[in-house]
Amino acid sequence: MGELIAILSGKGGTGKTSVCAGLAEALALQDKTVLCIDCDVGLRNLDIALGLSQIGTLSFQDICSGNYTLDQAARHSVYPGLSFLTAPVNCTPDEVDKEAFGEMLQQARQLFDYVLLDAPAGIEVGFQLSAAYADRVILVTSADPAAIRDASRASDVLEAMGKKNVRMILNRVNEKMISAMGITVDDIMDQSGLPLLGLVPEDENVPLAAAFRQPLLGYEKKGAAAACKRIAKRIQGNFVPVKLK
Ligand SMILES: Nc1ncnc2c1ncn2[C@@H]1O[C@H](COP(=O)(O)OP(=O)(O)O)[C@@H](O)[C@H]1O
Ligand SMILES: [Mg+2]
Structure with missing residues (x-):
């Protein structure tokens, strides 16, 4: 049975979509089967971060409607173990049938080692939908005080939802900036x-990488790509020391 991981934040622009794409690519590179789902209804962009914007892709709504099956989800040409469903653009988050969405995720769990959900910003319907069925939640924040406050608020909402397995990825870490702010990662x-x-x-x-429509892990070997590979190993339960470089 696969694991369902929701990637959330609270504040917009913290890097959920970029981190989701990097982790999905890293898990696929590490021989796991992965389904990545863009849950940002109306404002999808995970396809760009995965380097898949040029191909026609089914949306999760196409699967929920029963017209298509999960094995018809777009496959990544560089990472064959990575499948992708985009978000529908012609509906609002309120119009997503929560039950059908949950059933689709249940099926996805049977077919893939990992199912990654890229959530929209905010703590409203899209957040709730992405978190509702998740076994594990990753909150992506930057060092920006507003992003940290929103992550903390998001964590309270998750606690109220009964979510226990919640951890944070600190993205866009710039050591100089953090030390100039007089704070530490701790x-x-x-x-x-x-x-x-x-x-x-x-x-x-x-x-x-996004501008050149390339998957991040194919585009670079160090920096954010290497960080995503380390985190992907941790997700699989391996001990990998936390480091920036
Ligand atoms: N580690 C990073 N280093 C540099 N830029 C980043 C990093 N992570 C994300 N970005 C950039 O920040 C912007 C917002 O990222 P995105 O993943 O779309 O955030 P979100 O999904 O949370 O709104 C994008 O332009 C993206 O390229
Ligand atoms: Mg996003």
């Missing part, structure tokens, strides 16, 4: 109240 963990799953450095290759 301070950020204290403020958010969340255990750390990993650190991802600020890395210009993240937007560059």
Whole structure:
């Protein structure tokens, strides 16, 4: 039975989509089968981060409607173990049938080692939908105080939902900036109240890979790509020391 992982934040722009793509690619590279689902209804962009924007892809709504099956989800040309469903653009998050969505995820769990959900910003319907069925939640934040406060608020909402397996990825880490702010990674963990799953450095290759429509892991070997590979190993239960470089 596969594991369902929701990638959430609270604040927009913290890097959920980029981290989701990097982790999905890393897990597939490490011989796991992965289904990545863009849950940002109306504002999808995980296809760009995965380097899949040029091909026609089914949306999760196509599967929920019963017109298509999960084995018809788009396959990544570089990582054959990685399948992808985009978010529908012609409906609102309120219009997603929660029961059908849950049934689709249940089926996905049977077929894939990992199912990754890239959530929209905010703590409303899209957040709730992405978190509802998750076995594990990853909250992505940056060192920005507003992002940390929103991550902490998101963590409270998750606690109220009964979610226990919640960890944080601190993204866009810039050591100089953090030390200029007079804080440490430990301070950020204290403020958010969340255990750390990993650190991802600020890395210009993240937007560059997206701009060139390339998967991040194919585009670079160090920086954010290497960080995603380390985190993917931790997700599989391996001990990998937390480091930035
Ligand atoms: N580690 C990183 N280093 C540099 N830029 C990043 C990093 N992570 C994300 N970005 C950039 O930040 C912006 C927002 O990222 P995105 O993944 O779309 O965030 P979200 O899904 O949380 O809204 C994008 O332009 C992306 O390229
Ligand atoms: Mg996003």
